[in-house]
Amino acid sequence: MQKFSLLDGLVVPLDRANVDTDAIIPKQFLKSIKRSGFGPNAFDEWRYLDHGEPGMDNSKRKLNPDFVLNQPRYKGAQILLTRENFGCGSSREHAPWALEDYGFRVIIAPSYADIFFNNCFKNGLLPIRLDAAIVDALFKAEAKTSGFKLHVDLEQQKITTPDGTVYPFEVEAFRKHCLLNGLDDIGLTMQHVDDIRAYEHRRKVEAPWLFS
Amino acid sequence: MNNQTLYDKLWNSHVVRSEADGTALLYIDRHLVHEVTSPQAFEGLRIAGRKPWRTNSMLAVPDHNVPTVSRVERIHDPVSRVQVETLDMNCKEFGVTEFKMNDLRQGIVHVIGPEQGATLPGMTIVCGDSHTSTHGAFAALAFGIGTSEVEHVMATQCLLIKKTKVMQILVEGKLGNGVTAKDVVLAIIGKIGTAGGTGYSVEFAGSTIRGLSMEGRMTICNMAIEAGARAGMIAADETTINYFKGRPFAPQGELWDKAAAYWQTLHSDAGAKFDKVVTLDAAAIKPQVTWGTSPEMVVAVDGRVPDPKQESDVVKRSSMEHSLAYMGLQANTPITEIKIDKVFIGSCTNSRIEDLRAAAAVVRGKHIADNIMLAMVVPGSGLVKQQAELEGLDKVFIAAGFEWREPGCSMCLAMNDDRLSPGERCASTSNRNFEGRQGQGGRTHLVSPAMAAAAAIAGHFVDVSK
Ligand code: SF4
Numbered sequence: 321m322q323k324f325s326l327l328d329g330l331v332v333p334l335d336r337a338n339v340d341t342d343a344i345i346p347k348q349f350l351k352s353i354k355r356s357g358f359g360p361n362a363f364d365e366w367r368y369l370d371h372g373e374p375g376m377d378n379s380k381r382k383l384n385p386d387f388v389l390n391q392p393r394y395k396g397a398q399i400l401l402t403r404e405n406f407g408c409g410s411s412r413e414h415a416p417w418a419l420e421d422y423g424f425r426v427i428i429a430p431s432y433a434d435i436f437f438n439n440c441f442k443n444g445l446l447p448i449r450l451d452a453a454i455v456d457a458l459f460k461a462e463a464k465t466s467g468f469k470l471h472v473d474l475e476q477q478k479i480t481t482p483d484g485t486v487y488p489f490e491v492e493a494f495r496k497h498c499l500l501n502g503l504d505d506i507g508l509t510m511q512h513v514d515d516i517r518a519y520e521h522r523r524k525v526e527a528p529w530l531f532s
Numbered sequence: 533m534n535n536q537t538l539y540d541k542l543w544n545s546h547v548v549r550s551e552a553d554g555t556a557l558l559y560i561d562r563h564l565v566h567e568v569t570s571p572q573a574f575e576g577l578r579i580a581g582r583k584p585w586r587t588n589s590m591l592a593v594p595d596h597n598v599p600t601v602s603r604v605e606r607i608h609d610p611v612s613r614v615q616v617e618t619l620d621m622n623c624k625e626f627g628v629t630e631f632k633m634n635d636l637r638q639g640i641v642h643v644i645g646p647e648q649g650a651t652l653p654g655m656t657i658v659c660g661d662s663h664t665s666t667h668g669a670f671a672a673l674a675f676g677i678g679t680s681e682v683e684h685v686m687a688t689q690c691l692l693i694k695k696t697k698v699m700q701i702l703v704e705g706k707l708g709n710g711v712t713a714k715d716v717v718l719a720i721i722g723k724i725g726t727a728g729g730t731g732y733s734v735e736f737a738g739s740t741i742r743g744l745s746m747e748g749r750m751t752i753c754n755m756a757i758e759a760g761a762r763a764g765m766i767a768a769d770e771t772t773i774n775y776f777k778g779r780p781f782a783p784q785g786e787l788w789d790k791a792a793a794y795w796q797t798l799h800s801d802a803g804a805k806f807d808k809v810v811t812l813d814a815a816a817i818k819p820q821v822t823w824g825t826s827p828e829m830v831v832a833v834d835g836r837v838p839d840p841k842q843e844s845d846v847v848k849r850s851s852m853e854h855s856l857a858y859m860g861l862q863a864n865t866p867i868t869e870i871k872i873d874k875v876f877i878g879s880c881t882n883s884r885i886e887d888l889r890a891a892a893a894v895v896r897g898k899h900i901a902d903n904i905m906l907a908m909v910v911p912g913s914g915l916v917k918q919q920a921e922l923e924g925l926d927k928v929f930i931a932a933g934f935e936w937r938e939p940g941c942s943m944c945l946a947m948n949d950d951r952l953s954p955g956e957r958c959a960s961t962s963n964r965n966f967e968g969r970q971g972q973g974g975r976t977h978l979v980s981p982a983m984a985a986a987a988a989i990a991g992h993f994v995d996v997s998k
Pocket residue numbers: 595596640641642661663879880881940941944945962963
């Protein structure tokens with residue numbers, strides 16, 4: 321997994337609540353058996369004027385000029401600023417894969433759907449929860465400044481705006497540790513195989529029907 | 533320790549070890565697998581040279597991509613075909629039990645788990661699919677996971693996870709005529725919102741819930757995720773235990789007795805504390821119809837499409853306006869005046885035998901309206917289909933102008949050929965009315981099977997309680 325520690329990133333505002341995973345990556349792209357290459361189809365139905373299907377040459381498709389990601393000023397954005405309940409809906413990890421492949425490293429929103437939130441951390445993507453009022457202030461500040469960037473420091477757990485305002489954020493210690501070091505969960509869990517075996521041993525006596 | 537919630541009991545019995553920050557290594561008893569979210573996980577195992585920890589905890593089935601018209605030919609969409617064949621290949625290579633596309637036992641993963649007794653009370657159950665919450669109806673701790681976690685469970689039989697808060701949703705009283713589990717859960721989502729359950733596991737309780745069949749309870753837990761809760765659950769009782777008698781994967785003989793005795797303990801204790809309690813009066817719930825692009829955008833069938841002008845919250849107002857534009861609806865339109873083009877009866881929410889019986893009872897001896905371009909019934913599994921055919925329900929549907937299909941996810945998410953065209957309006961028994969969910973530009977109204985059936989006959993929504 322990609323490490324994450326510091327980022328100075330351009331912010332793109334996606335001013336909608338309840339952006340669901342079907343919107344982040346439409347289902348036709350879920351037919352892929354690969355883990356990469358979803359970036360060009362992130363937000364496909366909003367981003368292009370035609371209907372996207374796997375295997376199309378996305379560089380030849382007509383972009384929707386009204387969609388915020390397509391505006392030239394947001395080219396190269398690495399921070400997605402959005403509203404509550406981002407990533408609701410399906411468990412598809414293709415959603416964070418698409419966002420990450422597009423180039424995002426950080427998402428800022430007042431709240432996230434649980435599964436999506438989890439999936440982000442497995443893919444080097446940092447979802448940050450901030451109060452709705454702060455998110456609103458960031459939307460306003462962004463609208464006023466072209467090239468609005470934020471400085472995100474995971475180690476210190478803080479975001480700094482161009483005018484020097486600092487917003488601290490919460491992140492679970494374990495997830496932070498994994499993200500800072502780019503650790504693979506499976507490798508970590510494998511250090512506890514004895515505990516898993518001991519659990520199974522005990523459980524087989526208590527509830528043997530679970531193992532047949 | 534006699535003040536535990538059901539969630540506490542399920543959690544505590546599965547903790548392998550805990551980290552200082554509360555993250556636990558939780559043991560997983562059952563891992564259900566389907567073709568869409570597993571290929572990258574199997575590939576990950578292969579690349580790392582790992583083997584599944586316990587293949588007999590796994591059960592795989594293709595469901596999202598499978599065609600519903602015929603099972604004789606190969607899947608003609610080459611991309612879908614590769615995905616289904618990749619599942620077959622992976623299951624073969626790693627020794628995982630799979631019900632292949634042509635197996636009578638094939639069906640939607642959340643329908644076949646319980647049907648086979650692969651889902652059991654007291655289990656921890658995961659699947660790379662958000663509607664895994666369905667299995668919580670059996671007093672199991674069941675939730676959806678992403679593909680990285682699928683790989684993690686395959687490799688270690690465990691998940692790294694933190695405890696959630698617990699919400700109790702109490703529904704008390706008798707349901708009115710024509711009001712079903714689907715209406716109850718839509719009313720719950722309407723009340724608490726799609727993010728209302730975020731950070732919680734929800735236990736559904738109260739006399740109304742206890743009075744439901746297992747099918748109805750599954751419908752309720754299925755949509756816990758639409759309220760933002762990762763898991764939904766219901767205490768075990770006689771209805772739960774009786775459901776498993778004679779199921780292929782369920783314990784038999786002495787083991788059955790031992791298991792059943794344990795299952796009796798799977799309920800919240802009398803003094804258990806919940807982080808939040810929400811109460812609903814069953815008698816006040818009417819048949820529900822969603823009008824927007826989020827399941828919380830729901831009203832009673834005798835109501836009207838809401839008016840964004842009445843909404844004071846700016847973010848909410850703008851999402852209402854956006855939804856109405858997408859749905860092609862005018863504020864204040866009576867719900868019963870909304871005409872529909874297509875009807876879909878199916879999905880892991882409402883494709884079990886009881887759902888099909890309810891829909892068939894409404895359409896028996898009638899015919900779909902002229903404006904209905906397609907009405908389809910997609911049973912949840914091959915066994916549900918077989919049972920329905922034994923009861924002659926297929927004939928009832930076909931005589932009424934419905935198409936009778938092969939089992940799978942079908943137009944719930946439109947990954948196969950079953951989908952809406954832009955602008956088409958559908959009465960659907962599925963669980964998500966997101967933009968484009970049933971096909972790009974398609975407009976979905978979520979309803980119960982009886983409501984969908986009645987809408988097919990009338991050509992517009994009607995109040996089945998009347
Ligand atoms: S029926 Fe629909 S919601 Fe259920 S598993 Fe299939 S696609 Fe998902």
